[in-house]
Structures are given as structure tokens and as C-alpha cells.
Amino acid sequence: xxxxxxxxxxxxxxxxxxxxxxxxxxxxxxxxxxxxxxxxxxxxxxxxxxxxxxxxxxxxxxxxxxxxxxxxxxxxxxxxxxxxxxxxxxxxxxxxxxxxxxxxxxxxxxxxxxxxxxxxxxxxxxxxxxxxxxxxxxxxxxxxxxxxxxxxxxxxxxxxxxxxxxxxxxxxxxxxxxxxxxxxxxxxxxxxxxxxxxxxxxxxxxxxxxxxxxxxxxxxxxxxxxxxxxxxxxxxxxxxxxxxxxxxxxxxxxxxxxxxxxxxxxxxxxxxxxxxxxxxxxxxxxxxxxxxxxxxxxxxxxxxxxxxxxxxxxxxxxxxxxxxxxxxxxxxxxxxxxxxxxxxxxxxxxxxxxxxxxxxxxxxxxxxxxxxxxxxxxxxxxxxxxxxxxxxxxxxx
Amino acid sequence: xxxxxxxxxxxxxxxxxxxxxxxxxxxxxxxxxxxxxxxxxxxxxxxxxxxxxxxxxxxxxxxxxxxxxxxxxxxxxxxxxxxxxxxxxxxxxxxxxxxxxxxxxxxxxxxxxxxxxxxxxxxxxxxxxxxxxxxxxxxxxxxxxxxxxxxxxxxxxxxxxxxxxxxxxxxxxxxxxxxxxxxxxxxxxxxxxxxxxxxxxxxxxxxxxxxxxxxxxxxxxxxxxxxxxxxxxxxxxxxxxxxxxxxxxxxxxxxxxxxxxxxxxxxxxxxxxxxxxxxxxxxxxxxxxxxxxx
Numbered sequence: 083x084x085x086x087x088x089x090x091x092x093x094x095x096x097x098x099x100x101x102x103x104x105x106x107x108x109x110x111x112x113x114x115x116x117x118x119x120x121x122x123x124x125x126x127x128x129x130x131x132x133x134x135x136x137x138x139x140x141x142x143x144x145x146x147x148x149x150x151x152x153x154x155x156x157x158x159x160x161x162x163x164x165x166x167x168x169x170x171x172x173x174x175x176x177x178x179x180x181x182x183x184x185x186x187x188x189x190x191x192x193x194x195x196x197x198x199x200x201x202x203x204x205x206x207x208x209x210x211x212x213x214x215x216x217x218x219x220x221x222x223x224x225x226x227x228x229x230x231x232x233x234x235x236x237x238x239x240x241x242x243x244x245x246x247x248x249x250x251x252x253x254x255x256x257x258x259x260x261x262x263x264x265x266x267x268x269x270x271x272x273x274x275x276x277x278x279x280x281x282x283x284x285x286x287x288x289x290x291x292x293x294x295x296x297x298x299x300x301x302x303x304x305x306x307x308x309x310x311x312x313x314x315x316x317x318x319x320x321x322x323x324x325x326x327x328x329x330x331x332x333x334x335x336x337x338x339x340x341x342x343x344x345x346x347x348x349x350x351x352x353x354x355x356x357x358x359x360x361x362x363x364x365x366x367x368x369x370x371x372x373x374x375x376x377x378x379x380x381x382x383x384x385x386x387x388x389x390x391x392x393x394x395x396x397x398x399x400x401x402x403x404x405x406x407x408x409x410x411x412x413x414x415x416x417x418x419x420x421x422x423x424x425x426x427x428x429x430x431x432x433x434x435x436x437x438x439x440x441x442x443x444x445x446x447x448x449x450x451x452x453x454x455x456x457x458x459x460x461x462x463x464x465x466x467x468x469x470x471x472x473x474x475x476x477x478x479x
Numbered sequence: 480x481x482x483x484x485x486x487x488x489x490x491x492x493x494x495x496x497x498x499x500x501x502x503x504x505x506x507x508x509x510x511x512x513x514x515x516x517x518x519x520x521x522x523x524x525x526x527x528x529x530x531x532x533x534x535x536x537x538x539x540x541x542x543x544x545x546x547x548x549x550x551x552x553x554x555x556x557x558x559x560x561x562x563x564x565x566x567x568x569x570x571x572x573x574x575x576x577x578x579x580x581x582x583x584x585x586x587x588x589x590x591x592x593x594x595x596x597x598x599x600x601x602x603x604x605x606x607x608x609x610x611x612x613x614x615x616x617x618x619x620x621x622x623x624x625x626x627x628x629x630x631x632x633x634x635x636x637x638x639x640x641x642x643x644x645x646x647x648x649x650x651x652x653x654x655x656x657x658x659x660x661x662x663x664x665x666x667x668x669x670x671x672x673x674x675x676x677x678x679x680x681x682x683x684x685x686x687x688x689x690x691x692x693x694x695x696x697x698x699x700x701x702x703x704x705x706x707x708x709x710x711x712x713x714x715x716x717x718x719x720x721x722x723x724x725x726x727x728x729x730x731x732x733x734x735x736x737x738x739x740x741x742x743x744x745x746x747x748x749x750x751x752x753x754x755x756x757x758x759x760x761x762x763x764x765x766x767x768x769x770x771x772x773x
Contacts, residue, residue, distance in 0.1 A: 300621070
């Protein structure tokens, strides 16, 4: 009987211990919660093909910013995972990459490699409703927020770039004669109408519009045209390098006094310096600061220089700032307690006022529409092998 | 209507300059077609690869221009021989479309090769042509175009003389006119094929170096071959004289159209010219009256 009672007591104690144990264990281990899902930034990136010169830099810029962000704890404890695919700068490949990435991941943010892709994918974005997109396109059409409500561009559109150049010209030499040289492509034709209107508004004289086929080898006939127009300034648009150097070489040989200017994609430091000594004095609009710019406070540029001691292209800066603004939109959306939908993120992006990019752009940043119409004029100093500032930051807003 | 004759003359000179380069590249095309009956669609890419070899020798290895140019031409010639031996000769006896498709493939391979080795970035060749502007009366000619034109003329004359007087040239003509007869006369026809590809690759090499020194080099440089295709169809696929006349004419039409109508009409004008000649003389201005439908 005694042993029966002892058995009952032991069994009761064991049952009590078993009942208490989980509670005691629970006090020692933190309570379990659902794992935090990564935020995915997909990318159709041109790592090969004719746009690879920019794509490789863009890819590195995005990666570096996400490394900085994730090392700092990500967005509200959630890491941002970058999922890129090479597109070779071909629209069909970009679309295939988009389909692949979005079918295998829950994508919230996306980098697009071309205007044609951005236009092609737009209906898909509207159906999906969960993605905010930016990319390499600065086409004026994309800056229409009604037509492209889930997209934006990281800088001024091409028309605004030419507008910034014209503002600089009007201030430097009122009433100046201006020539516009552009490629016979969608990219080249983009700012032409706006340039005509803006030049008229600013009291400038648009004396010549010269169109070249995209693969022009010899530009002698075009230079003859330029010589007859004898402009004070000549703006190139729709090119990366060729045929700009040949234009400049022939114009210099003819003692033409015109000052040559370029827009974003022909403004990388190494691209300009490769054009040769005659390029000295080449002007152009740049929405970002150059890698080596130490003027003023620029902690983010210092961080970049520490991460990558060698020169980084303007494409890199574009990719870096794209990642910064996409993730800032996601952060603001989550901070407001909203879901990461395209619409919510676009609203959050549009709430950005006087945002400090850490010096990637030289002025505090405000986003009102689909573009950021801010830039600065830089001048090529061939002796120093650097683009140096030629103006203050010019904002069209 | 007042015509500014000096201006017209100036634009025509610019057109003649470009035309010279078209003619030179057209000559490389004609040489291959004449000897082997192969329509070499990769002529623009062969020109591109030579420009890149020159770039590797001059900018990459730092060789002086006087050494880099012959070096690049020798390598280009060897490359022509390699292509002929490995890709074209095995196609002997096959239908013309098969050889044509091989050259289409060759053009893709060459673009890929350039992008793999040098990337697709645009590059500048070292400046080696005189840069002092040439003035004829009140007309200005770009120095590179001026010297490029004379290099083209010189090479065309050399090729014409070679065809006329050198044994190899005579063998080439004999092979072109009748392969079986050439065989029976003891001509080593496969060697003639090789010779044609080597010579054409070297001529395209000269054109590539000149074209590259004007417009820079990139993996898209082979597009130049498109206008050359128009030139040779216009002149007649197997006519050296046709390449010369066709080149000059296409160069002139492009320059005049570009100046008076705008650059967007240049390519339109070139291909309108092509349609016109195909309708009137499908075998070209000076080509053999023989139409091969592929």
C-alpha cells in the first residue's frame, strides 16, 4: 500500500513536472515569431551587349547600396535581396528576366534596363500592382505619372536635361546661338520638341538641328552644316561616344568656336576622357556627383570610395541611387504600417522632401512627379583627366 | 534658285571620301565572290575584327603605328585563310545558301568574340592620320576622309594591276570564270580560294583601320557592311569596277541626302537606290548577267 501511494505521488510529481517544464522552458527561450520575409529587388540588368558599359556599374551600385543597407539592419529588420538577370540590353530578354524573377520571388522593387522594356512591361506592372520600378530610362514619356503610375526615374528626363543645359547657356551667354545634334533614334529624338520650346522661352536662338543615323561613321557633311550655322553651343544627345569625338575633332580643325555639350549617358568621366585631348572643355549635365568629388559633405561618396578604391562610373551612381530611393520608398511604406504594394510605395516615394542622399546628389532631394529635374553642369578638364563643376546645381522645379 | 556651288562641291567631296571607303570594303567583298561565289555577309565584321587587332597591337601592346598596321594586316590575312580553310572549303559543292548561312554565322561569332575580349564599349583608335585640315579653294575636306579616300584609291589600283598582270591574279580570274577549266589548266583552285580570302581579309583590314580611326570602334561597327552590301549589289557582285562606281555613288547620295534632307533620310536613300537598281538591273551596273535566286 505504501509503495502504491509512493508510486501515485511520483506519478503526480512527474505529471506536474511535465506540465510545468514547457512553461519554464518558455521563460528561458524567447517566444517564437514568423520569420521576417526578405524584400526582393529584381533587376533586368544589361551585363552584356552594347549597354554593358553602364550595366556593370549599375549592378555594382545596386549591390553596394544594399550591402550598406543590410549591414545596417535592412528595412525594419527585413533584408533586401537583390535578384538580377542579364538581358544583353534586349527587350525580349528583359521581359523574360522579369517573368522569371517575378515568378520565382515575391518582388516589390525592380530595376529596368531600357525605355523600350519600361514601356513594354508597364501593363504587366499595372496588373501586378505590387512592384515599384525605376531604371536606366530617362525618356520624357516615362515622366508622365498618369501613364506610368508605378514607375519613376532617378534624375531629370532627357528633355529636362537639355532644359538644364539651355538654362546654363541662357545665363552664361544670353541670346546665344545653339545647335542640337541628335541620333535618329527614339533616345535621340526625345528632347527635340522640348528644346525648341525651351530655347524660345529663354531667348536663345536654335540655329541648327542635325540628325545623324545611329551608326554614323563619317560626319563631314554634318560638320559642314554645323560650320555654316556657326553656333555658340552645340548639344549632343542620343549618343554615348561616337560620333561626338569626330565632330569635335573636325570642328576644332575648322577653328569652330562652338562649345560642345552632352547629356547623361555620354558624361561618364572615362567615356569623355577616351574621346581624346580635343575634348578639353566639353560641357554636360550630370544629375549626380562624380566618384572623386570631395567638395562639401558627402559621407555616402566617402563610403563608396572606401568600399571601392578605384573610380566608379556614373552608371554606378545611378544604380546606387536607384537602390537608395527604391528602398527608401519601401521603408516609408512599412513605417506608415502599410502593405508593400506598388501604389503605397509610389505614394511613399512622392512624400520624399529634402532627402539627404549623403552627397550622391549635391542638393537635398524632393520628389514630386516621376522625374527628379535636378542637375549640374560639369566641364572636362583633360589635363586633370576629370570632369569639374562648371555651375551650381540647377533645379527646374 | 541660287545654288551655292562651293557648298555643293564641299558636300560632294565629303561624299566621295566616304564612298572611297565603301568602294574599298566592296572590293574585299567582290574579291571573295568573284573567286569563290560565296556571298560574304560577314564583310563588315571582318573589317571590325581587323580594326580590333590593330587596336590590340597599338593601344594594348603599345606597338608603334608603322608596326601595328602591317602586324594587324598579317593577322587579318591569316584569319582570312583560317576562315576559308575551316568554314568555307568544307562547303564546296554545297548550295550557295549554305555558304551564305555560314558567313551569317561567322558575323555573329565575330561580334561575340569582340564583346568577349574587348567588351561592347566604344573605343578610340590611336590618331595616326594627319589632322591638318585640307582645303580645296573654299571647300573643306576632313583630313581623315581625304587620306582614307586616297588609301582606298591606291589599293583599288593595286588590286586592278594584280588582277591584270600577276600570275596569282590571273589564276583568280581564271577560277572565277570557269572552275573546271581552271582545274584542267593546272591551277590549284583551293589555293586560289585561300588566296582570295587572305587578300580580301587584308583589304577589309585596311578599310577597318581607316573606318575605325574616323568613327571609333565598337562591336556594332560591322553595320558599316550594310551600306557596302548595297554598294556591291549596285555595282555588280563580281565587278571590281562596279564596287568602285557603286561606292562613290552611294557615298555621294548619302552625303547629299544627309545635308539637304537630314540624316534620318540617309539610310532610306541608300536602300531606295538598292530597290531601284534591283528593279532595273538585278545583276548590278557592271555585274555578270546572271541571276542566282537563293
